Amino acid sequence: MTSALRLRDVHKTFGKTPIIRGVSLEVARGERHAIIGPNGAGKSTLFNLISGRFRPTSGSISLEGREIAGAESFHINRLGLSRSFQVTNLFAQMSVFENLRCGVLWSLGHRYDFWRDVDRLHDANEIAAEVLKQIQLTSRRDALAGVLTYAEQRALEIGITIASGAKIILLDEPTAGMSRSETARAVELIRAVSKGRTLLMVEHDMGVVFDLADRVSVLVYGRILATDAPARIEENPEVQAAYLGAD
């Protein structure tokens, strides 16, 4: 069986500074996989490499068996990988509904259509309304994304990420900066939306990680220290020394 996502000896160097120093990682289909690690370990860089924002210096990245290292991000997205951002990244001057609808246009094949009225694209409107309900923003349907509260923006961020029906979703610190109750709601949302999909997430909140993840990889200084079930990771002395102990 091919894994959903496979990284082989991926390196990324900025100038002369190596940030990712030989990462190999396999994420199985339907798995919820978390990447943890101290600040500056290269977690976001790793996400940027997988999603095509950066081009790896060397190594291979494959999505469902197809090589994607160095491909444009829109190509990778069209292959079924979608991502959220650590810093909220929305269409600020557009309504919440419009944000979600933009998220589904390509995957429904509307692509570069410059004739049909978007209000009459029933499939796009239905899915956008469905996702709107799922992320519990129905009452904010026509508000501009830029004026939402932080937690609402994070929810919308997840909404756009899943709207296209991507098979693999990457969530970059989805609960960062949230209150305890907001985090609990976000975890439920992530659990719900990741059903039937492969999830790879970067997360600082250990509660969230141990609650959600099937397996955890620990990234330290550009290398994967260990990959295992959450409970086993907690017991791993190497991990404790490098990361958990310091927390």
Next chain:
Amino acid sequence: MGRAISRRWPWLAAASALAVLPHLPGLSTNFGRSLLSQMGIAALFALSYNVLLGQTGLLSFGHAVYFGLGGYVAMHLLRAVDGGLPVPVPLVPLAGALGGLFFGVLFGSVTTRRAHTVFALISLGIGELVYAATLMLPSFFGGEEGITANRSRGPRLFGLTFAPQIEVYFVIAAWVLLSAALLHRFTRTPVGRMCNAVRDNPERAEFVGYNTQRIRFIAFCVAATFAGLAGGLHALNYEIVASEAVSPARSGNVILMAFCGGTGNFIGPVLGAAVITWLQVSLSDYTSAWLLYLGIFFLALVLFAPGGLSAIVLSQAALLRTRAAGALLKGYSMALLPVMAMAAGVAMLIEMPYRMSTQPELGTRMRLFGHHWDAATPWPWLLALALIGAGLWLLRRAWPVVVAARQLGARSRD
């Protein structure tokens, strides 16, 4: 059904207005109809520009390239019609649209590779390049004098010769209305919405599957096509196209129109084009310093009403529907006189030195606001300062009434 009507009534209203306008007193003259034709052409040009600026977030300094080149292409077709080619004259502007599209594809494939500052600079470069080319290739462009044709020599259509201004006006009005409807439609399509997405956040747009470069390119071609159509209408209206049509000055003018009207809503550029065209035509009748006033008007808008005239109209209309309407009108009527006094004072301070330096042969005596003044005496200067001072003093008393009314209006809307 009800929704379809509510969507269509603005267009029906616009069509009726376009039909009635050239028959209204003051506009039913040749001058009035020519002014309306000019406004229509400018409105379409500004609408096409807003596909770039307002909708896609691309600041172009060279949009006149597509207007002018479209105009040249249409003009060459009109010359061929003059020579006997059986093409109905009202269809000639379509050649302008095709010309705009052709050059949009040609130059757009280069400029839209990048966004932001680089895009703006490349557009500036292409603008200068094409302007220079019109002067260097006289066989096609006719040099500085441009090329001319006669629009009334084409095949007659329903007995129309298109020689009278009113007939050309209706050709222009029809094209502008149809184009505005198409451009409005474009904002509501998947690509139209993705233009907004690319404007707001190109990176996110890539992560929902779109090639942002392609979106920019499509927007650019649409903008160039309709700019070319406006250029074709320009050719038909004036029966001459010269290098001025592609000039950086015209590119600057369309930015002015879009900004003054407001880039944030569809109707803004139309409003801006109408007002700026009217100011350009009528102000120049009163004073040769009209460009200076236009500049002051533009600066004031950018500083105090960045949303443009359309945003002012919309926000005031909303306020006037609240219970603060009475208080607001009272505040504005209190502020009106002081503002007019200040404007008169400023105008005197501008006009007196301007006339003395540009027309020294006329001496220091001049006519301003229906009165004779001698700028060699201190009195007109003192009067101007007094007008500004008194206006300022009164305005400071009237303004709190306006502010309070606005706050009341904003509260009662929530």
